[in-house]
Amino acid sequence: MAVTDLPLLAMLRTRMQWQQARQTLIAENVANADMPGFRPRDLAALRLDPATGKPAASGTLALTQAGHMAPAGTAGPGADPRKVKSFEVRPSGNAVNLEEEMMKAGDNQSDYQLAASMYQKSLDTLKIAVGKR
Secondary structure, three states: OOHHHOHHHHHHHHHHHHHHHHHHHHHHHHHOOOOOOOOOOOOOOOOEOOOOOOEOOOOOOOOOOOOOOOOOOOOOOOOOHHHOOOOOOOOOOOOOOHHHHHHHHHHHHHHHHHHHHHHHHHHHHHHHHHOOO
């Protein structure tokens, strides 16, 4: 097994690839902000299987009892207001909100930088363990 095939590194690589794909969609949304009838797109949340590092099968979560915490992404007390879907559509049919897209781009960039930093630190740790550093 190669060092780069470790599950942690595979998960981080998958995460960075997902962030790159999401950045592409955000850039397309911003580029088409003035196109009549354009609807913004985004990727669904990425959930990774810790054992394989590959995207996990998505299950649905439900709030079954009043004392339970609400699933992520649902509105309620403590919900992130940036995650709430808006239905702002211009008369031309364009639904791109530049403020939302810029917030997504900033969040996406920081998430990518975190994954890249963790990947680099993991490789540095492995080098130290092997004695190459």
